[in-house]
Amino acid sequence: MKLNDSRYLLDIRPVAKSLVDTLCARYAYASLLAVDSCGKRYRIARSGVSAGQDELYTSRGFVVRVFDAGHYAEYSFNALSEADIPAILAGIETALQEGTAFPDNRYEAPADEPLTFSASTEYEVDPEALGDEAILALLRRVREKGLAVDERLLDCGVMAEYQKYSKLFLSRNRDMMQNVMWTSGAVFLLAARGEEIKEYFEGYSGLGGTEALDRMENEVTNVAAKALELLDSEPIKPGEYTCICAPDVTGMIVHEAFGHGVEMDMFVKKRALAEEYVGKQVASPLVTMHDGAAGMGQTATFFFDDEGTLAQDTVVIENGILKSGICDAHSALARHFAPTGNGRRESYERKAYTRMTNTYFTGGTDTLEDMLRSVDYGFLLEDASSGMEDPKNWGIQCMVNVAREIRDGKLTGRIFSPVVLTGYVPDLLCSISMMSETPILSGTGFCGKGHKEWVKVSDGGPYIKATIRLG
Amino acid sequence: MLERIKAALAAQNIPTYLIRQSDVHTAELFFIKKQLDMRRGKDITTFEVTVYHDTEQDGTRGRGASTVHLSPSATAEEIGEALRDAWFAAGLAVNPYYELADKVTADPVIPDTALSALSASAAADVMAGALFAADTQTDAFINSAEVFVTRTRCRIVGSQGTDVTYETCRTEGEFVVQCTDGADVEIFNEFSYDDLTPDALTAKVTEALATVRARAKAQPVLPGGEYDVLLSGEELAEFLTYYRDRANASSVYAHYSNYAVGDAVQGDAVQGELLDLTLCASEPYSHDGIPMVDRPLIRDGRLEMLHGATRFCRYLGLEPVGNYRKMRLKAGTVPLAEMQKKPHLQVVSFSDFQMDALSGHFGGEIRLAYWFDGETARVVTGGSINGLLTQVQGELVFSTEQYADSRYEGPLAVKLPRVAVAGI
Numbered sequence A: 001m002k003l004n005d006s007r008y009l010l011d012i013r014p015v016a017k018s019l020v021d022t023l024c025a026r027y028a029y030a031s032l033l034a035v036d037s038c039g040k041r042y043r044i045a046r047s048g049v050s051a052g053q054d055e056l057y058t059s060r061g062f063v064v065r066v067f068d069a070g071h072y073a074e075y076s077f078n079a080l081s082e083a084d085i086p087a088i089l090a091g092i093e094t095a096l097q098e099g100t101a102f103p104d105n106r107y108e109a110p111a112d113e114p115l116t117f118s119a120s121t122e123y124e125v126d127p128e129a130l131g132d133e134a135i136l137a138l139l140r141r142v143r144e145k146g147l148a149v150d151e152r153l154l155d156c157g158v159m160a161e162y163q164k165y166s167k168l169f170l171s172r173n174r175d176m177m178q179n180v181m182w183t184s185g186a187v188f189l190l191a192a193r194g195e196e197i198k199e200y201f202e203g204y205s206g207l208g209g210t211e212a213l214d215r216m217e218n219e220v221t222n223v224a225a226k227a228l229e230l231l232d233s234e235p236i237k238p239g240e241y242t243c244i245c246a247p248d249v250t251g252m253i254v255h256e257a258f259g260h261g262v263e264m265d266m267f268v269k270k271r272a273l274a275e276e277y278v279g280k281q282v283a284s285p286l287v288t289m290h291d292g293a294a295g296m297g298q299t300a301t302f303f304f305d306d307e308g309t310l311a312q313d314t315v316v317i318e319n320g321i322l323k324s325g326i327c328d329a330h331s332a333l334a335r336h337f338a339p340t341g342n343g344r345r346e347s348y349e350r351k352a353y354t355r356m357t358n359t360y361f362t363g364g365t366d367t368l369e370d371m372l373r374s375v376d377y378g379f380l381l382e383d384a385s386s387g388m389e390d391p392k393n394w395g396i397q398c399m400v401n402v403a404r405e406i407r408d409g410k411l412t413g414r415i416f417s418p419v420v421l422t423g424y425v426p427d428l429l430c431s432i433s434m435m436s437e438t439p440i441l442s443g444t445g446f447c448g449k450g451h452k453e454w455v456k457v458s459d460g461g462p463y464i465k466a467t468i469r470l471g
Numbered sequence B: 001m002l003e004r005i006k007a008a009l010a011a012q013n014i015p016t017y018l019i020r021q022s023d024v025h026t027a028e029l030f031f032i033k034k035q036l037d038m039r040r041g042k043d044i045t046t047f048e049v050t051v052y053h054d055t056e057q058d059g060t061r062g063r064g065a066s067t068v069h070l071s072p073s074a075t076a077e078e079i080g081e082a083l084r085d086a087w088f089a090a091g092l093a094v095n096p097y098y099e100l101a102d103k104v105t106a107d108p109v110i111p112d113t114a115l116s117a118l119s120a121s122a123a124a125d126v127m128a129g130a131l132f133a134a135d136t137q138t139d140a141f142i143n144s145a146e147v148f149v150t151r152t153r154c155r156i157v158g159s160q161g162t163d164v165t166y167e168t169c170r171t172e173g174e175f176v177v178q179c180t181d182g183a184d185v186e187i188f189n190e191f192s193y194d195d196l197t198p199d200a201l202t203a204k205v206t207e208a209l210a211t212v213r214a215r216a217k218a219q220p221v222l223p224g225g226e227y228d229v230l231l232s233g234e235e236l237a238e239f240l241t242y243y244r245d246r247a248n249a250s251s252v253y254a255h256y257s258n259y260a261v262g263d264a265v266q267g268d269a270v271q272g273e274l275l276d277l278t279l280c281a282s283e284p285y286s287h288d289g290i291p292m293v294d295r296p297l298i299r300d301g302r303l304e305m306l307h308g309a310t311r312f313c314r315y316l317g318l319e320p321v322g323n324y325r326k327m328r329l330k331a332g333t334v335p336l337a338e339m340q341k342k343p344h345l346q347v348v349s350f351s352d353f354q355m356d357a358l359s360g361h362f363g364g365e366i367r368l369a370y371w372f373d374g375e376t377a378r379v380v381t382g383g384s385i386n387g388l389l390t391q392v393q394g395e396l397v398f399s400t401e402q403y404a405d406s407r408y409e410g411p412l413a414v415k416l417p418r419v420a421v422a423g424i
Helices: A007-026 A080-096 A132-147 A216-232 A247-262 A273-277 A329-335 A368-373 A425-430 B002-010 B078-090 B120-133 B198-217 B234-245 B249-254 B310-315 B387-395
Strands: A029-045 A048-053 A061-067 A070-078 A115-120 A153-171 A174-193 A198-208 A239-245 A290-291 A316-320 A360-361 A375-390 A397-407 A412-418 A419-422 A440-442 A446-449 A452-456 A458-461 A464-470 B015-030 B036-059 B060-070 B094-096 B140-158 B163-179 B185-195 B227-234 B275-281 B295-299 B328-330 B344-350 B361-372 B377-380 B384-388 B401-406 B409-412 B413-422
Touching: A007 A029, A007 A061, A007 A080, A007 A153, A029 A132, A029 B185, A048 A132, A048 A247, A048 B094, A048 B234, A061 A080, A070 A080, A070 B120, A080 B036, A132 A153, A132 A174, A132 B078, A153 A216, A153 A360, A174 A216, A198 A216, A198 A397, A216 A397, A216 A412, A239 A247, A239 A368, A239 A397, A247 A273, A247 A290, A247 A316, A247 A360, A247 A375, A247 A397, A247 A425, A247 A440, A247 A458, A329 A419, A375 A419, A375 A464, A397 B361, A419 B361, A419 B384, A425 A464, A440 B094, B002 B015, B002 B036, B002 B078, B002 B140, B015 B120, B015 B163, B015 B295, B036 B078, B078 B094, B120 B140, B120 B163, B120 B198, B140 B198, B198 B361, B198 B377, B227 B234, B227 B384, B234 B275, B234 B295, B234 B328, B234 B401, B234 B413, B249 B310, B344 B413, B384 B387
Parallel strands: A048 B060, A070 B036, A115 A174, A239 A375, A360 A458, B227 B344, B328 B409
Antiparallel strands: A029 A048, A029 A061, A029 A153, A061 A070, A153 A174, A174 A198, A239 A464, A290 A316, A290 A360, A375 A397, A397 A412, A397 A419, A419 A464, A440 A458, A446 A452, B015 B036, B015 B140, B036 B060, B060 B094, B140 B163, B163 B185, B227 B413, B275 B295, B275 B328, B344 B361, B361 B377, B361 B384, B384 B413, B401 B409
């Protein structure tokens, strides 16, 4: 079934249009993004049970962008009626007067090609219809099943969340509406080793409703077993190793190590080494990489971005050659690029930046079994925990929870944890020598720009074999 | 709107609640080099309403809570529906009963600072000017920057009678410094101040420019092994979050932390300095309306208290004191120059230094470090550190030099013994 339009946005549209008309009479360009979103988070852990709206997922408000005499300003607000318009106009004028002591960048007005658009994502099970009681009951079953695995488990935390959002984009020539819903869940098993607590995380996510949580109950026993394995983990001896990365680790490498470097607002600032490598080899010929909200259906799927650009499926790397970056509309103006539908805001209160969406490597032709058999000595890396970008210098920092030792083509059962991946991005990507067939994406996490501006993303890929420095 | 929400709560027969109204005004400047690229502002009012649903089953009392977020545009019907849903959800999310925070009423707390005396736009201009005051050379410069000034007026109203109001005014932002003399490199920096502190920001930029110049000359020559590691500034602050987070009542209640008041948190065989750590109030009231004051967390290495939200403090039989973010550490005993005379690895820039309070593991990728092997000093980049706090906390040595930002005040640097480093 398809999501319905937001009643509020339908009702407020005439007033919003009136505001845009007023702004267009004053300024060479004006646009308005209206957001009406609601999301709930459910969590059960040893600390207790919670169910309620999440602040990041629940908001209703507006941001206008105006272009005046070569420069841009934005103003965010969350009260809109005909009576509010004079105060909004004053707020925009105040924003336009900010920073007048500083020289500013000059831009042309955007093209504002005419477009009328409306679309909604589909779902199987509406979390609101399913209800709080059923969702919490599912989480309780998962938790009890996980805790029953072994008394050494300190906790089995379970979480589910969803967001329904509707966005209306208006400009002189555009009238666009979209309605999107995603759902995700997670299981985190904790086991104590003295003062040290080991944790294993497994995420579940999808575009749509609570059908994304279907696997949680069946898989929690396996997740618990992995947490218990960590009790016998050892610190790794730093060095360069042949590694096989599970899809979640592949996804972290795709996203953190390379993806941030092709965000083209970084090109505008001359902060990305990738700009110099467009058309050149940056990865093994086995590697093809995509980013796009119109690509794989996952938690970062949408129909148009927060600047009114239609979503795309961008081929970033094709057979190892860097083909294109991804771009927001404002940065596109600076460099005369075509925007790729990657202008995203944390909320209507925040600036739009170039942001990734669903980012992944496509599949190869190998099997995981063949990949393991090909390794004399190395590690199978799984359970990615965090990463940090370095677009200027392509340094890698990715944290992985589990490195399983491989010797003579077989897993030995020895586990090392935690592990830091470091090195130079093209060295790692060019060393990829095998890839499994099917890419798997996960969208349980959020991505920041620097240390803020959190947006929902998904990333992933197939199993990959590469040479990686571990510490 | 507040009265409409209270009326809706009464109409729904919801007796216990906490409402938090936030009015936020900002001025935001976004620069590429010295050119202003985008200006923004916002005026937002939001209402966070938590409803509490009490239950009793087989003689055992329970209390559930659920929160909704309302905008001023919400209709009476929408407010009623949201509160009804929250009441229902709270009835399903029931935890052991606890009393809410005690009633508090007080006059509004208004900051009397140079920052609050200026308009947000004017303050943003001052801080942006300070940012670029040190950016005078061509070899190393500010690549891009964001400057925010945020004024927030917050009112907390609770069914138990609490009604407090306070304002905050903060300037924060980030800047990237770049050096093109040598390797073309950059370093990301953040700042946050509760007052108008242009001199502090200019000094921070000056230091950042010196650091990025050093990174441009750094060589990827660090061999792997064990090093005495010096951490400083923001990374030292992050390192200390282990103690703050382990002392949180929610962690103790859930058995994620085994801390108890009186514990020697660094162990019984401390050869280094004993911690003397204070929790600092950075806002007048906690999220659930508890007055916040500076409180001793650790004295002479022993835990003095736990902190945290009302529910978990009540469960542990403690006075609710709120969640604290900022810490202050007693001055150290060894000048940094003394520490630097012995072999060490002083990491001054990581890509993202992290401390995991669950496991005690800390680490990150090295963007710039000064390595002294006892004979030769080198400027190095690359590699990573991967340490375990419980293995080093008995031999901590802190510097006499001081550092301060919005989340930490105290010694500039700490020496950590024999930390594993993955080299190049």
